[in-house]
Each structure stands twice: as structure tokens, then as C-alpha cells.
Amino acid sequence: MPNLIKKVLITGGNGNIGALIADQLLERGIEVIKFDIPGTEPSSLRPGESVVIGDIRDKSLLSTLLDQHRPDTIYHLASLLSGSSEADPEAAWDINATASFHLLKLANEFDVTTFFFASTIASHGDDVLDPMPEDALQWPANIYGATKVAVERLGVYYKLKHGMDFRCLRFPLVFSPFAPATAVTAFPSHAFRAAINNEAFTFPVSAGTGMSSMLLEDVITGILTFTLADRDALTQHAYSLHSYYVTAGEVAEEIQSRIPEFTYSFTPLPTVDALLSAWPNVIVDDAARRDWGWQPEYNFKQSADRLMSYFQSASTVS
Ligand SMILES: NC(=O)c1ccc[n+]([C@@H]2O[C@H](COP(=O)([O-])OP(=O)(O)OC[C@H]3O[C@@H](n4cnc5c(N)ncnc54)[C@H](O)[C@@H]3O)[C@@H](O)[C@H]2O)c1
Incomplete structure (x- = not known):
């Protein structure tokens, strides 16, 4: 039976992934x-949508929010990303780890059924095999990854204990x-944008440096398919894609x-x-494919098509 979702809270809901999931x-x-x-704040709201502005570290605001709205599902996306985390590790821990702990605690108190958390390949260190197996160790040498591992473990604690x-x-x-x-790790996307704008581009890595990658559309489809899947079908605490x-x-x-020029x-x-050299080039994601039907729609060339058409239409409009 698919997971029944009626009302959700999306933290980081005005961010890239949050807005598209919404x-x-x-x-x-x-x-x-x-x-x-x-x-x-978005410029307009659609029927069924509301926005609450605040800081994820504000425990009492979140408590009031959950009490008033009673969502059955939380998509927890609020986070400092890798660069900002490394620039201020203490803020990264407060926002990414401590605030997530409080949110999990509140979610448990207010009977939230499903709690989705967005983690990252950066939660692994440079000691993993390539292709990376599904049970690869998580010993990251970056604070962003360390906060993500912490929340993965806290979430599993709430799953197993509560x-x-x-x-x-x-x-x-x-x-x-x-x-x-x-x-900076988003340089492939930046290179497409530069090319459309007739700008030269300097790649911050060697030509031979490669990485496991995915188009944003597949991230969104993946999150939706995963969170709507039957709980009983899920055999893993976390899935790498x-x-x-x-x-x-x-x-x-x-x-x-x-663009030959x-x-x-x-x-x-x-x-x-x-x-990026330390990250695995290929990640084994058999469990996701088997358990809940993960199937990316876009290969590299199709992703390039999407980025080209997006940047082309953006440059025509501006
Ligand atoms: N885009 C990627 O490449 C990628 C890859 C792996 C994981 N993720 C994860 O997915 C999630 C969403 O990422 P995104 O790409 O949409 O990034 P994003 O920066 O667009 O979204 C994060 C959101 O969190 C909000 N936020 C930051 N600090 C906050 C605070 N103190 N209180 C409340 N909100 C706060 C930001 O304003 C932003 O809207 C993040 O958890 C990120 O770690 C993203």
C-alpha cells in the first residue's frame, strides 16, 4: 500500500529542492x-500552500508550528551546504545537526508519521571502494558530511526506538x-551557464576528474517515489542513489x-x-532499484539537453 501523505512540512522549503518538491x-x-x-519568501502562494518564516534553531517556533499544523510528514531539507559549513563549522553543527535532533524529537512528540532526510555522498570519506557498495563506511573529512552522518544516525535511533x-x-x-x-562542486552546471552566456570557463578540477552525478529532476522524482513508497517495502535505513x-x-x-565557440x-x-577525486565514480544503488523502483530518467546527454534548454530560455527571457 502506498504511503498516505496528506499534510507536509518542508524545512528549507523555499530552497532549490524544497520548492520543487512542494x-x-x-x-x-x-x-x-x-x-x-x-x-x-516566495512572491505568491498557491492553494494548499503556506509559508512560515523563521530559523530551524528556534525550538519554540517549531513546536508551535507542529502543534498548530500537525503535519503527517516532514521533508527535512534545511541545511547549510558544504562550502558554508566548512566556512563556519560551529554554525553547521547547530543548524544541520543540533536543530535536526530537536526537530526529530518534536516530530516524535507530535506524532509525525514519516520523516524524510536529504543526505549526501559527502557523508563518505576517501576510504570507500569504487564502485561504492551500499554498506560503505561513513568517515567524512568534511564538517557538512559529518553533520549529515549524525542526523542519519539520530533518525535511525528514532526509527528503532520510537x-x-x-x-x-x-x-x-x-x-x-x-x-x-x-x-564550487557544481561546476558542470556553471560551465553550461557560462557557455550559453558566451563566457569562457575554467574547470576547478583536472579533465580526468569524474564523479557520480544526477540531474535535479531525478532528485525530485526520487524523493517523491521514495516517500510515497510502502514502508514495508523498504529494507534499508538509508539509500544511496x-x-x-x-x-x-x-x-x-x-x-x-x-556550442563550438x-x-x-x-x-x-x-x-x-x-x-571529487576521492568520491566514488559509481555508486551501487541496487537496493533502491529493487525496493522502491528507483530508476533515473536522465543520462548525461539528456541532462545536458535539459540544462541547455533551461539556460537558453533563461537567457532569452532576460
Ligand atoms: N543540491 C545538491 O547537490 C544536494 C546534494 C545532496 C544533498 N542535498 C541536501 O538537500 C537539501 C536541500 O538542498 P538544496 O540543494 O535545495 O539547497 P538550498 O540551499 O537551496 O536549500 C536549503 C534551504 O535551507 C534553508 N536554511 C538554511 N539555513 C536555515 C536555517 N537556519 N533555518 C531555516 N532554514 C534554513 C535555506 O534558506 C535554503 O532554502 C539540503 O539538506 C542538502 O544538504 C543537496
């Missing part, structure tokens, strides 16, 4: 409460038209095959090159 849930007639920080339906997905590098300029492997050089060639170079930044 769209999909609203289309299915599910009520959505988005929670995010000041300055992220019966919460905690669900977690780990994503690889995401190809997204919305990748912030400050996200993989779509395709591509090197920076292949990204550059693919762009140039579409695109000029690029490779000037590896040691930290970025080392991080």
Missing part, C-alpha cells in the same frame, strides 16, 4: 507548509540550473559539441580536485 506535492492535492529563513518512519536518501553531485555560484559517471573533460566536450581550461583547485 510543487509536486501540491499538484497531488497534498497540503504544504514551507519553513525557511527570512529573505526566501517506531518513526525515518527515510533517508544520499545524493551524488547534482546537475542543476539553480546551483548557486558559490557551490546514482545516475551516471562523467568526467569534467567529457562535460567540456559535450558543451563544445553543442565555447572556450575552457582546467585549473584544478587542490581542495575541490581532491574532494
